Structure formats: structure tokens, C-alpha cells
Amino acid sequence: MCSSFSVSTNPCSYGANNARFLHSKSFVTRTRAQGIRAHKCSSSGAIPRPLIKEFIPRTDLLVHEIVERQSQANNLAKQDACRRVEMNLTLLEEAYKRCRNICAEYARTYYLASLLMTEERQKAIWAIYAWGTRIDEMVDGPNAVYMGTSLLDRWEERLQDIFDGRPYDMLDAALTDTVSNFCLDIKPFKEMIEGMRMDTWKSRYENFQELYLYCYYVAGTAGIMTVPVMGIAPESSVSTKSIYNAAIHFGIANQLTNILRDVGEDAWIGRIYLPQDELEQFGLSDEDVFARKVTDNWREFMKEQIARARFYYNLVEQGISRLDKASHWPLWSSLLLYQNILDAIEENDYDNLTKRAYVGKTKKLIILSHAYKKAQSVPSSLLFH
Numbered sequence: 001m002c003s004s005f006s007v008s009t010n011p012c013s014y015g016a017n018n019a020r021f022l023h024s025k026s027f028v029t030r031t032r033a034q035g036i037r038a039h040k041c042s043s044s045g046a047i048p049r050p051l052i053k054e055f056i057p058r059t060d061l062l063v064h065e066i067v068e069r070q071s072q073a074n075n076l077a078k079q080d081a082c083r084r085v086e087m088n089l090t091l092l093e094e095a096y097k098r099c100r101n102i103c104a105e106y107a108r109t110y111y112l113a114s115l116l117m118t119e120e121r122q123k124a125i126w127a128i129y130a131w132g133t134r135i136d137e138m139v140d141g142p143n144a145v146y147m148g149t150s151l152l153d154r155w156e157e158r159l160q161d162i163f164d165g166r167p168y169d170m171l172d173a174a175l176t177d178t179v180s181n182f183c184l185d186i187k188p189f190k191e192m193i194e195g196m197r198m199d200t201w202k203s204r205y206e207n208f209q210e211l212y213l214y215c216y217y218v219a220g221t222a223g224i225m226t227v228p229v230m231g232i233a234p235e236s237s238v239s240t241k242s243i244y245n246a247a248i249h250f251g252i253a254n255q256l257t258n259i260l261r262d263v264g265e266d267a268w269i270g271r272i273y274l275p276q277d278e279l280e281q282f283g284l285s286d287e288d289v290f291a292r293k294v295t296d297n298w299r300e301f302m303k304e305q306i307a308r309a310r311f312y313y314n315l316v317e318q319g320i321s322r323l324d325k326a327s328h329w330p331l332w333s334s335l336l337l338y339q340n341i342l343d344a345i346e347e348n349d350y351d352n353l354t355k356r357a358y359v360g361k362t363k364k365l366i367i368l369s370h371a372y373k374k375a376q377s378v379p380s381s382l383l384f385h
Contacts (some may be wrong), residue, residue, distance in 0.1 A: 246319020
């Protein structure tokens with residue numbers, strides 16, 4: 001991606017009145033006016049000009065609040081003043097083992113990257129992922145049709161109990177221990193639940209601004225959760241907020257990749273996680289997605305969507321170098337493995353309507369080797385500090 005793009009490091013989100021913000025007609029009108037400026041197809045059916053990729057919606061994520069609280073928590077942790085919860089170590093080990101199994105089953109790419117982490121970080125990542133997977137199953141699993149939003153409300157109450165040191169079951173206990181070990185902030189966990197709520201009532205996204213909000217809720221928040229686990233390098237000279245922004249971009253990029261990989265699968269359940277205005281700009285509609293026909297317009301549309309996802313991955317790379325050295329290899333592995341899913345979509349001639357893109361085992365091993373080399377290199381930007 002062109003390095004000359006000018007990008008604000010302040011990503012998008014919502015304020016306290018997020019529900020009203022998302023439903024507001026004035027928001028839709030405003031974001032259409034401020035959003036991606038691409039040309040519609042002409043009446044002759046010509047392919048539109050490329051979408052602008054440097055656009056990042058500018059509403060307030062309130063990330064600074066998390067950064068401030070997290071910094072205070074880290075200082076307390078260094079003084080060993082972070083709240084510790086006593087648990088049965090044998091049961092706790094079993095809890096982490098179950099979290100590991102969930103991660104291995106539902107997220108093979110993340111799981112592979114987690115195996116490159118230190119043991120303490122592995123367990124924390126497994127606990128966080130297992131918690132997120134259980135929520136996702138509530139809205140996307142086989143029994144989701146029988147579960148109402150009230151269950152998510154109860155899950156949020158249960159989340160507070162986890163942070164208060166009162167886990168309900170074994171898997172909760174693993175997260176309670178992780179929260180205690182790394183002094184995690186509860187806000188991104190609550191926001192992830194909010195993202196899952198969106199899946200219970202929203203199946204279309206008018207523009208990229210709306211889609212960005214959804215990606216932040218369900219995946220950008222995961223980036224925020226894991227920064228304390230990965231650890232910020234002591235020698236890092238950049239602001240803590242910029243590192244958290246890079247983590248959010250990582251989540252956004254991963255979710256955009258998931259969306260592009262799963263277009264066909266999501267269509268089966270009536271969901272289209274693609275900006276409606278951009279589909280229209282390329283002469284496409286929901287009917288084209290449901291028809292599962294890969295046309296020239298679809299290929300051009302996909303090229304732009306893939307370019308946008310890669311743009312966000314590019315925003316992540318400098319952030320990785322600012323984290324603890326031991327986290328570089330697993331994070332580079334995760335980034336490169338996920339980027340290669342985009343390559344696989346291209347290799348399938350942009351057919352993500354009837355085919356699922358994946359990275360083969362042999363290629364994964366090659367990527368891990370490349371990621372290791374990346375992890376050992378020192379970014380040029382660090383040589384001049």
C-alpha cells in the first residue's frame with residue numbers, strides 16, 4: 001500500500017449514547033457526506049474509480065480513558081497492588097486447558113500464533129479468546145435462534161462478576177485469573193458484547209463508517225484487551241495511545257479479512273457485511289451476493305475491499321515493534337497468516353461467494369519462518385531515536 005497516504009491515528013467509535021448514535025438519521029446523513037468518495041458506475045456499466053482507502057471515520061473512541069486506566073493498573077501491578085484472586089491451581093490449569101481447546105478448535109490461525117508466546121501469555125490469550133467465542137456462539141451458533149438479547153444482558157452482568165473475582169464456571173475462572181495477572185480493563189469487554197448485540201438486529205451496513213463501528217466492537221476491542229498481555233517495550237518512545245490505536249487497527253484488519261473470507265457463508269444466513277453504498281457504486285446489490293455470481297464488477301469491488309484491509313494491516317506494523325520483544329514473532333505470524341487469506345481470495349479469482357479462502361499447512365510453515373525474520377529485524381524508525 002502506498003506509504004504516502006495521510007491517516008489520522010484517531011480511529012472511530014462511539015460515545016456514551018452509542019445506541020442513539022447508531023440509529024440516528026442525522027448520523028447516516030452526516031457519514032454519507034463525510035465518507036468515502038468514489039464514483040458510481042456510469043449508465044454504460046463502466047467500472048468505477050477506486051475507493052479512497054485512507055479514510056478513517058472521526059468519532060470518539062474514548063480510547064484515552066482506557067489508556068489512562070490501563071497505565072494506572074500497570075503501575076499498580078508493578079507494585080504488586082493489583083487485586084489477586086486465590087484459586088485452586090489444579091482446577092485453574094484445567095480451566096486454561098479447556099480455553100486452549102476452544103481456541104484450537106475455533107481459531108486455528110490465532111492458536112498457531114499463540115503457541116509462539118510465553119506460557120503466561122498463551123494462557124491469557126486462550127482465556128480471552130474462549131470468552132469471546134462463547135459470546136459469538138450466542139448470536140451465531142446453532143442455538144442462537146433460541147437466545148434473546150436478554151441473555152447478552154445477563155452475560156454482561158456475569159462479566160462484572162468475573163472482574164470482581166466471582167467467576168461462575170471454570171472458563172470464567174481462567175479469565176478472572178487473567179484479569180488479575182494483567183490488570184485488564186473491563187470497557188473493551190463490554191463493548192464486544194455491544195458488538196454481538198448488533199448482530200441480533202442489524203444485517204446490513206449502509207456505508208464503511210457503520211461497518212467500521214461494528215468491526216471495532218467485535219474485533220478492535222480484542223486488540224485493546226491484548227495490549228497489556230503482549231506488553232509494551234520499555235524502550236518504546238511513542239505514546240501509549242498510538243500503540244493501542246495500532247492494536248485496534250489490527251482487530252479492524254482481521255475482521256475485514258474475516259468478512260471478505262466469509263461473504264458466501266454469511267449470505268446463507270441473510271447477512272451482508274459489505275458497505276451498501278459501495279456495492280451500489282460498483283453496480284452491485286444484495287441480489288448479486290445471493291446469486292453468487294462472480295462478475296467483473298464483483299472482482300473490481302473485491303480488489304478495493306482487499307486493498308482497504310491491507311491498508312489497515314500496514315498501519316499495524318510499526319505498532320508491533322513497540323511491544324515487548326517476546327511478542328514480536330507471534331504477532332508477526334498472526335498478521336502474515338491473516339494477510340495471506342486475502343492472497344488466497346485473489347488466487348480464487350475473487351470468488352468468495354462459493355469458495356472459502358484458506359492458507360495451507362505448508363504455506364503456514366513458510367509464513368512462520370518469514371515472520372521470525374521480521375520479528376528479529378529492527379524497524380528503521382527505531383534506529384533514529
